[in-house]
Amino acid sequence: xxxxxxxxxxxxxxxxxxxxxxxxxxxxxxxxxxxxxxxxxxxxxxxxxxxxxxxxxxxxxxxxxxxxxxxxxxxxxxxxxxxxxxxxxxxxxxxxxxxxxxxxxxxxxxxxxxxxxxxxxxxxxxxxxxxxxxxxxxxxxxxxxxxxxxxx
Amino acid sequence: xxxxxxxxxxxxxxxxxxxxxxxxxxxxxxxxxxxxxxxxxxxxxxxxxxxxxxxxxxxxxxxxxxxxxxxxxxxxxxxxxxxxxxxxxxxxxxxxxxxxxxxxxxxxxxxxxxxxxxxxxxxxxxxxxxxxxxxxxxxxxxxxxxxxxxxxxxxxxxxxxxxxxxxxxxxxxxxxxxxxxxxxxxxxxxxxxxxxxxxxxxxxxxxxxxxxxxxxxxxxxxxxxxxxxxxxxxxxxxxxxxxxxxxxxxxxxxxxxxxxxxxxxxxxxxxxxxxxxxxxxxxxxxxxxxxxxxxxxxxxxxxxxxxxxxxxxxxxxxxxxxxxxxxxxxxxx
Ligand code: SF4
Numbered sequence: 001x002x003x004x005x006x007x008x009x010x011x012x013x014x015x016x017x018x019x020x021x022x023x024x025x026x027x028x029x030x031x032x033x034x035x036x037x038x039x040x041x042x043x044x045x046x047x048x049x050x051x052x053x054x055x056x057x058x059x060x061x062x063x064x065x066x067x068x069x070x071x072x073x074x075x076x077x078x079x080x081x082x083x084x085x086x087x088x089x090x091x092x093x094x095x096x097x098x099x100x101x102x103x104x105x106x107x108x109x110x111x112x113x114x115x116x117x118x119x120x121x122x123x124x125x126x127x128x129x130x131x132x133x134x135x136x137x138x139x140x141x142x143x144x145x146x147x148x149x150x151x152x
Numbered sequence: 153x154x155x156x157x158x159x160x161x162x163x164x165x166x167x168x169x170x171x172x173x174x175x176x177x178x179x180x181x182x183x184x185x186x187x188x189x190x191x192x193x194x195x196x197x198x199x200x201x202x203x204x205x206x207x208x209x210x211x212x213x214x215x216x217x218x219x220x221x222x223x224x225x226x227x228x229x230x231x232x233x234x235x236x237x238x239x240x241x242x243x244x245x246x247x248x249x250x251x252x253x254x255x256x257x258x259x260x261x262x263x264x265x266x267x268x269x270x271x272x273x274x275x276x277x278x279x280x281x282x283x284x285x286x287x288x289x290x291x292x293x294x295x296x297x298x299x300x301x302x303x304x305x306x307x308x309x310x311x312x313x314x315x316x317x318x319x320x321x322x323x324x325x326x327x328x329x330x331x332x333x334x335x336x337x338x339x340x341x342x343x344x345x346x347x348x349x350x351x352x353x354x355x356x357x358x359x360x361x362x363x364x365x366x367x368x369x370x371x372x373x374x375x376x377x378x379x380x381x382x383x384x385x386x387x388x389x390x391x392x393x394x395x396x397x398x399x400x401x402x403x404x405x406x407x408x409x410x411x412x413x414x415x416x417x418x419x420x421x422x423x424x425x426x427x428x429x430x431x432x433x434x435x436x437x438x439x440x441x442x443x444x445x446x447x448x449x450x451x452x453x454x455x456x457x458x459x460x461x462x463x464x465x466x467x468x469x470x471x472x473x474x475x476x477x478x479x480x481x482x483x484x485x
Binding site: 076077078079080081082083084085086087088089090091094095101103104107108118120121123124125126127129 | 252253257298304305337346361408409411
């Protein structure tokens with residue numbers, strides 16, 4: 001499934017952006033219900049969808065938009081900024097010879113995106129380890145509408 | 153080799169020139185357009201400082217800086233901080249390697265402050281091999297950061313005078329920031345872009361993985377020059393002597409990220425004295441590297457053959473008569 005998602009990176013990235021846009025539009029409603037109350041159910045849906053599509057590890061600060069939809073938290077070194085120097089000649093992971101290097105997949109996905117600038121080139125900051133297991137979607141919506149808050 | 157603003161106490165760091173990041177000799181040589189030579193020192197499995205000094209002395213007069221590895225291959229040895237602490241006391245120019253495998257951001261930032269205070273002027277930011285590759289596969293891999301976020305973080309400490317948390321530093325670490333590159337690992341077409349990304353994250357010099365495949369390396373450098381990266385970063389090509397055809401084969405099958413082409417293995421196998429041929433191949437490679445536009449030096453990793461580094465550099469002639477600083481140099485010059 002993970003490879004399928006990467007192969008269909010272009011379409012899925014559009015849909016993914018669409019889901020985000022809808023959530024942003026729903027912001028007034030979401031706020032009324034209360035983000036705190038939504039956290040659990042939204043996280044459950046998000047985990048299910050992203051788990052199915054990208055083998056998401058739910059780090060809570062999703063970057064699959066810039067990885068060509070390959071979840072980098074599946075990299076045994078948890079690299080968020082591209083492939084290490086140990087990738088095997090056949091594209092398999094240095095550490096587990098039987099899994100595809102997630103960053104080789106990510107690069108394939110990137111090349112399928114219609115954009116002159118590869119999103120993989122964006123330097124991802126150090127991960128916030130507190131956010132593991134929380135909803136990246138809701139965080140994204142809140143930051144997009146301006147009520148930036150990392151509180152859950 | 154002496155700089156015109158050489159400090160009175162031999163081996164002290166140099167004054168920091170405008171546009172320079174560090175007081176180190178490596179940055180000076182590179183920015184002055186010199187072809188730099190660095191070498192990796194083997195860290196001992198010992199608490200004896202003499203072993204460290206003896207190993208460093210092997211390079212005296214032939215290298216511009218010494219790399220202290222940080223648990224390379226995920227094997228436990230004396231730490232890079234420890235090695236740097238000992239060797240900076242003698243005035244050696246050090247490249248302190250920092251791997252993300254064993255320490256989180258709190259430890260790394262603290263170590264870099266300590267290192268800079270001791271006189272370390274160069275930091276090489278690495279992701280590090282997985283613990284599975286080493287002698288403690290049951291250890292917890294940390295990987296709180298990756299090489300990019302480490303570069304970014306250290307640049308912030310140096311240029312913005314703050315920790316990653318935003319807390320202020322009273323005196324920043326004046327360090328020349330480096331990163332590794334492997335031109336030979338898949339995805340090959342992404343590797344030049346990855347180099348550009350490391351520059352973006354803060355890399356000022358690059359030390360590459362072993363380059364045995366000069367053709368492929370030339371192609372890589374073509375792409376690097378097309379992107380203009382060779383003007384934004386100093387690239388030191390990784391080289392080293394292979395002990396025999398058998399060991400070359402073992403390395404390429406077992407050490408992650410090392411690519412050795414068949415031509416090299418065949419050349420070794422055909423030789424009467426394979427060890428000598430390994431040294432000759434290394435000398436040839438260094439000379440070829442010097443001809444490639446955008447290559448600013450070589451980084452010698454002479455695993456278990458550190459005693460041959462001086463001879464290799466001498467035979468290559470790349471220093472052109474320049475004698476890099478070493479303890480006792482002041483007396484000789
Ligand atoms: S080979 Fe790929 S998946 Fe494996 S550790 Fe390196 S970057 Fe991560």
